[in-house]
Amino acid sequence: MANAPSPPGPGSLTPVQRLLGRDWRLAALFLAPTAVLVGALVLVPIARSVVTSTTERHGADNVFVGLANYAALAGDGQFRTGVVNSFVFTAYAEIFKVVLGLAAALLLHRLRRGRALVTGLLLVPWVVPTVVTAFSWRALLDPIFGSVNSLLTSSGIGPLLADLHLVDSWPAGWLSDASLAMPSVILVNVWKGVPFFTICFLAGLKAIPADQYEAATIDGASAWQRFVHVTLPGLRHVITVTVTLSSIWTFNNFDLIWLLTQGGPGDVTTPYVLVAYSKAILQLQYGAGAAVTLVMLPIIAAGVFFLVRLLRQDAVPRFEGRPGPARKALPWVLSAAFTGLLAWASPHIFWKAAVILAVILLIAAAVGRVVSSLQVRGGRRASSRVSGLGSGVALAGLLAFVLGPLYWIAVTAFKSEGQVVTREHDLWPTPWTLEQFGALFTNQPFGRWYLNTVLVSAASTLVALACAVLAGYALARLRFRGAQGFTVTVLLTYVMPGALLFIPLYQLLIGVRLTDSLWSLVLTYPTFTLPFATWLLSGYFASIPIELEEAALVDGCTRVQAFGRIVLPLAKPGLLAVALFTLTNAWNEFLFAFVFITKDEYKTLPVGMQSMIAGDVVPQGQLAAASLLVSIPVVIMYALGQRFLTEGLTAGAVKG
Numbered sequence: 001m002a003n004a005p006s007p008p009g010p011g012s013l014t015p016v017q018r019l020l021g022r023d024w025r026l027a028a029l030f031l032a033p034t035a036v037l038v039g040a041l042v043l044v045p046i047a048r049s050v051v052t053s054t055t056e057r058h059g060a061d062n063v064f065v066g067l068a069n070y071a072a073l074a075g076d077g078q079f080r081t082g083v084v085n086s087f088v089f090t091a092y093a094e095i096f097k098v099v100l101g102l103a104a105a106l107l108l109h110r111l112r113r114g115r116a117l118v119t120g121l122l123l124v125p126w127v128v129p130t131v132v133t134a135f136s137w138r139a140l141l142d143p144i145f146g147s148v149n150s151l152l153t154s155s156g157i158g159p160l161l162a163d164l165h166l167v168d169s170w171p172a173g174w175l176s177d178a179s180l181a182m183p184s185v186i187l188v189n190v191w192k193g194v195p196f197f198t199i200c201f202l203a204g205l206k207a208i209p210a211d212q213y214e215a216a217t218i219d220g221a222s223a224w225q226r227f228v229h230v231t232l233p234g235l236r237h238v239i240t241v242t243v244t245l246s247s248i249w250t251f252n253n254f255d256l257i258w259l260l261t262q263g264g265p266g267d268v269t270t271p272y273v274l275v276a277y278s279k280a281i282l283q284l285q286y287g288a289g290a291a292v293t294l295v296m297l298p299i300i301a302a303g304v305f306f307l308v309r310l311l312r313q314d315a316v317p318r319f320e321g322r323p324g325p326a327r328k329a330l331p332w333v334l335s336a337a338f339t340g341l342l343a344w345a346s347p348h349i350f351w352k353a354a355v356i357l358a359v360i361l362l363i364a365a366a367v368g369r370v371v372s373s374l375q376v377r378g379g380r381r382a383s384s385r386v387s388g389l390g391s392g393v394a395l396a397g398l399l400a401f402v403l404g405p406l407y408w409i410a411v412t413a414f415k416s417e418g419q420v421v422t423r424e425h426d427l428w429p430t431p432w433t434l435e436q437f438g439a440l441f442t443n444q445p446f447g448r449w450y451l452n453t454v455l456v457s458a459a460s461t462l463v464a465l466a467c468a469v470l471a472g473y474a475l476a477r478l479r480f481r482g483a484q485g486f487t488v489t490v491l492l493t494y495v496m497p498g499a500l501l502f503i504p505l506y507q508l509l510i511g512v513r514l515t516d517s518l519w520s521l522v523l524t525y526p527t528f529t530l531p532f533a534t535w536l537l538s539g540y541f542a543s544i545p546i547e548l549e550e551a552a553l554v555d556g557c558t559r560v561q562a563f564g565r566i567v568l569p570l571a572k573p574g575l576l577a578v579a580l581f582t583l584t585n586a587w588n589e590f591l592f593a594f595v596f597i598t599k600d601e602y603k604t605l606p607v608g609m610q611s612m613i614a615g616d617v618v619p620q621g622q623l624a625a626a627s628l629l630v631s632i633p634v635v636i637m638y639a640l641g642q643r644f645l646t647e648g649l650t651a652g653a654v655k656g
Contacts, residue, residue, distance in 0.1 A: 021480030026559055030478070031486065034471035034534060037463075041527045042493040045504035052503070053290035062287075069291035079292060081267050082275035088182065088346045089257075089271060090250045091338075092353055093189045094243055099360060100190065100398075101197025101242075102235075107395050108198070109205045118395065119202070120639050124631075125402055126195035127638050129588040131606040132627040134259030136405040137188045139412075139620060141174035147408060147426060148174070166352055175261055178268050179348055185260055185269050189250060191401070197242055204238035205231070244306060252300070255590045259610070272296055280503055281595075293500040301492055406631075412624035413437070420621045436621035437629075445600055446626060449608035456518055456604060457586040460525035464533045464582045465575065467526070472537030473563060477549070487538070494531030501527060502595050509596060520596045521604070525589060529582040536581065540574030541567060584634055605630050 021027065053069055055062040073079045104122060108115055125133065140148050149171040152158035162170040167180060174184040208231065216226045254273045257263065263270035263278075270278075272292060280289025343350045412420065413436055414429045420436075440446050474480075475487055505524050506515070514520045544567060552562040568575075590606040597603050603611065609626050612619055 023478035024480040027474045027478040027480040030470040030474040033467040037526050038493050045501050048504040049290040049500055052286050053294055055287045069287045078275055082270050082272035084345050086251050086271040090247055091342050092186045093250050094247050096190045097193045097197045100194045102201050104198040104398055105201035105205055108202055122198055122402055123195045123638055125192050127634050128631040129606055130255045131609050132631055133192050135623050136409050140405055143171050143173040176265055178265050181261055181269050183349055185257055200238055200242045204235045208234035409624050409627045413628045417621055436625040440622045440625045448601055449603050449605050453604045456521045457583050459522045460586045461582045464526050464529040465579055467530055468533035468537050471534045473541050475538040476541035490531045490534050502592055515596055516599050516602055524592050525586050529585050533578045533582050536578055537574055540571055544570050
């Protein structure tokens with residue numbers, strides 16, 4: 001080891017290295033592909049949107065109007081409604097995703113047998129494409145033909161809801177009633193988002209040392225006290241990161257709301273992104289549409305900046321000692337202000353949500369108190385039996401909520417057209433038939449849509465993975481000036497709403513004559529797959545012990561050799577997790593494919609399935625068959641890679 005190289009000291013650095021960082025050359029090489037793609041496909045289009053927002057269309061010409069579009073938003077009622085709707089939609093969805101995700105994670109953490117199976121089942125709603133989610137819930141919530149009203153009526157719950165004034169009338173028009181549309185859309189978003197929270201919280205629970213619970217038990221703490229003083233503090237970082245990231249996603253949601261309600265009835269479910277889409281595409285007011293998204297950009301940027309600071313904060317606390325009264329009171333003041341703002345923005349939803357949330361929390365508290373009481377009176381065995389019974393009932397209810405819509409899709413796909421129309425044997429096909437699958441391939445170019453989706457998803461995943469591996473490693477390991485700014489830029493580009501990008505991207509594709517081709521999707525999909533893949537891999541690379549890499553450097557390896565021989569093999573779980581994420585996002589993408597592709601032979605599955613609906617004619621059987629065929633490959637991939645996905649999320653998204 002006498003001839004082994006040692007890390008250069010401060011005195012051995014060149015002036016350029018002292019200015020730009022020790023590893024600036026390698027960082028520039030590794031970051032170049034990501035920088036080129038992000039710059040050309042995100043930053044340049046955003047700059048173009050800024051220019052567009054200062055213009056107004058007059059005939060065939062764009063006239064410069066300065067800040068007139070921004071000034072007009074101050075008196076635009078549609079814009080104000082969209083902003084309020086986005087806030088309400090995000091706030092309620094995140095509250096319930098936190099509560100249900102934490103409850104599911106606690107149940108799974110205590111589960112000794114079948115945890116992998118149950119976790120895999122809970123992941124399914126997150127995996128299935130958004131178009132499948134929207135179609136299944138639209139059909140289930142149909143006021144006349146939907147199974148939800150039918151089941152609630154037969155069980156007597158529906159009329160009870162009307163008597164308690166939780167719904168205005170019965171049967172309920174879940175997506176067509178102005179008072180129920182927003183809660184229904186929130187419900188669907190919660191259904192789809194709870195798995196992400198569950199996986200992240202479960203990873204966080206595994207990281208809490210068991211001796212903390214043992215010490216609390218020895219000190220006589222009850223189950224509720226252990227939850228408040230051990231579990232919640234241990235999950236504080238995970239909860240903050242997950243809620244911040246999910247809030248950014250939810251606030252910019254377009255696909256789900258558009259496919260469920262198209263912003264209706266009226267504008268009660270119209271988010272700000274849909275306002276921008278309406279102005280830019282439907283009304284051809286490109287400047288006004290760009291102004292809508294750019295006005296909201298500072299809010300999104302603030303969330304991203306907070307997320308990055310949180311993920312990169314030092315392990316040593318910034319302030320030592322006990323917090324003062326002002327710091328102790330701050331969370332309560334913010335919570336009270338947030339609650340008051342939410343009550344003011346959505347009075348018709350607030351009390352209903354409060355009742356449901358209170359019932360959930362009271363049930364959880366009651367179960368914890370009963371278990372603690374039995375632990376004192378009847379011993380550990382009695383409390384274990386009650387706890388096991390309660391956990392079993394809770395898990396059964398959670399699985400019914402998660403798998404119910406997917407079960408409906410599966411059975412509908414195997415019904416005959418007569419059964420679908422007449423609603424005979426609604427919950428079980430009699431007889432089972434492949435009629436819908438035959439009609440799907442006969443009446444629609446479904447096979448071509450499927451092949452297009454496979455090609456686009458695979459190609460865009462390879463591009464994103466190759467670039468993200470290099471960029472993620474550079475951000476995690478290399479020392480160079482501007483790393484923090486590059487990370488913020490990457491995350492900011494990921495959360496850019498599609499409404500901000502698709503207009504300038506469409507103009508770019510027209511210029512290079514790539515519209516109505518699969519290359520248009522392969523080229524543009526990295527705008528949303530590459531930034532998140534880079535961020536996730538950066539967190540995963542940072543979790544790999546740096547001592548292993550330093551040992552390889554001491555043994556004579558170059559930095560690139562250590563990266564290829566040491567880091568990449570250890571990063572396989574993270575690489576697989578990123579591949580699954582990017583593949584699923586590309587498989588599910590709707591907006592870009594909807595705008596860029598108009599010819600049937602180039603459509604992908606989400607757009608093709610949406611085009612099967614012609615006015616009021618909805619081929620439910622064929623759509624159910626298509627949904628099943630679209631979902632199965634992704635579900636299988638997630639099932640096979642579930643262990644690696646959880647490990648990748650643990651190191652990348654949770655440890656950050």
